Amino acid sequence: MKRQKKRQQGVYGKEERLFDGMIYIVLFLVLALMVYPLIYVVSCSFSDPLLVLRGEIRLLPRGFHLDSYAAVLKENKLLRGYMNTILYTVAGTLINILLTTTGAYALSCENLRGRKMITRFIIFTMLFSGGLIPTYIVVSNLNLLNTMWSIVLPNAVSVTNFIIMKSSFENGIPKDLKEAARVEGCSNIGVFTKIVLPLSKSIIAVMVIFYSVGHWNEYFNALLYITDKAKQPLQVILRDILISNELTEMMGNVNQLNSETRAMIAEGMKYSTIVLSSLPMILLYPFFQKYFVKGVMVGSVKG
């Protein structure tokens, strides 16, 4: 309290104020640089596609248009990708959380025999892994190719998240509480569901974010394991649109348009798809900002 008072009185010297001013200038430049590409994309998505195509957008939208959004929402391929991604993200995150919490809880119980060995067995996979091809062979031999499981199962547990979870269970929950519950006759699972889980809401929220962002943005596993176009997630379709420029071909069904108009629509759609595909994750994170710092802290304590 005393310290705060002193601060509020604010007896800063000239030098201090100059330094503060410099800090704000540098900060402003850094932020401007970071946020500019994002503003640019949003502006392009709302602009007249012709002006976008000519490269005439600088910062703010010009010739306000919602046509590109309307065009995107009419594109079945994109909508299907969206649905697939939602499915993979929800199912994948559920499995992630289920395995991570149960496994980490079991290993956080000190009376479990062999817990050190099992923990080492898990951490070792961070150090050395089978790699792309052997994993692909396993997935293919299990007949998982072209199913949702090929996306969801091979990354069912992230070792980093697992360790964060485990150390949170070990250090974040008072030992007396667990002991007391045991004395009262609670089983291990009872302690888990009645005490540990309810007290770990914030760390679980962090895990949900970590895992679901991973699933939402995942494209390479889908590229590897899903060849069936109907099952491809959003990111793979985005890749075709943004990088391979397949949009103009995709719009074969609107062949009454000439190629110039098509190129124009395609250019505008690029930006609106970027916005629509990134929006859910961007919107998600400010809500969880306070949890993030907590989660990262738990992780950094353990290293």
Add this chain to the structure above:
Amino acid sequence: MRKKIKNLDLYLLLLPTILYFVIFRYIPILGIQIAFKDYIPVVGIFDSKWADPLFKHFTRFFNGYYSGRLITNTLLLSFGQLLFGFPIPVLLALLLNEVRSKRVKKFAQTITYAPHFISVVVVVGLLDSLLNVRNGLLNTLLVSWGVLQEPVEFLTSPFWFKPLYILSGIWQEAGWGAVVYMAALAGVDQQLYEAAKVDGAGRLKRIWHVTLPGIASTMITMLILNCGKVMNVGYEKVYLMQNALNISSSDVISTYVYTTGILKSQFSFSTAVNLFNSVINTILILVVNKISRKVSETSLW
């Protein structure tokens, strides 16, 4: 007796996790043996014949035309990433830490880690729309300001590939990387700052003598983790940024493993290439960990 049954439920809770690690992490490790075999999918991993000579896939790689360029590109890209990608989050955290207003600080943090939540596909798409030759923003600006006569072919030039890869990586991850340091800084005792002030230390001196030591062990941990990734240039972004014109600079081991292994079905050969990569990786992380344990008593295990 009762205790034994009690622990049985814990083992049951653990079982799915163990199964996952056995099936999706350890069986692939066993599968590495195909690097020393002539793997035929219908015959299977275990029944395929041993290669003759045993190391033939490795010698083929090292004698091959591309091995030099693959290793050079992988190393350049990852050391570049380490060299520039490691200090910037630290600097960003130091900058944010000096901001007095809590609201500004929070706002700034929110903006700096927004890019982390964007997918690599979108990031590479962004690069395309900002830098392409037709109507890319940067080229349009530079030409209209008269800095350039002709637009630069950023996306298809071998020269620009590596800087763009590294810079876009910094743009995307610097803010996120700074979160760890911000968390560590939250734990620095404020009285240390007061004491330094009493001793007459200016802002820069306080940063140097109080703030930096406060995050030193976090920095070392992050450095070890980053070193472990040195040979581990992710294929995701490289593969997206790669094209026929910049391939001489963008061909790295991981993308090569993907293209020869999955697209050309040379399973044994590409597993051998990957094994070479991961062995170096593992050695690196072990060595760095050991050094840091000796020098600073901070280590991962």
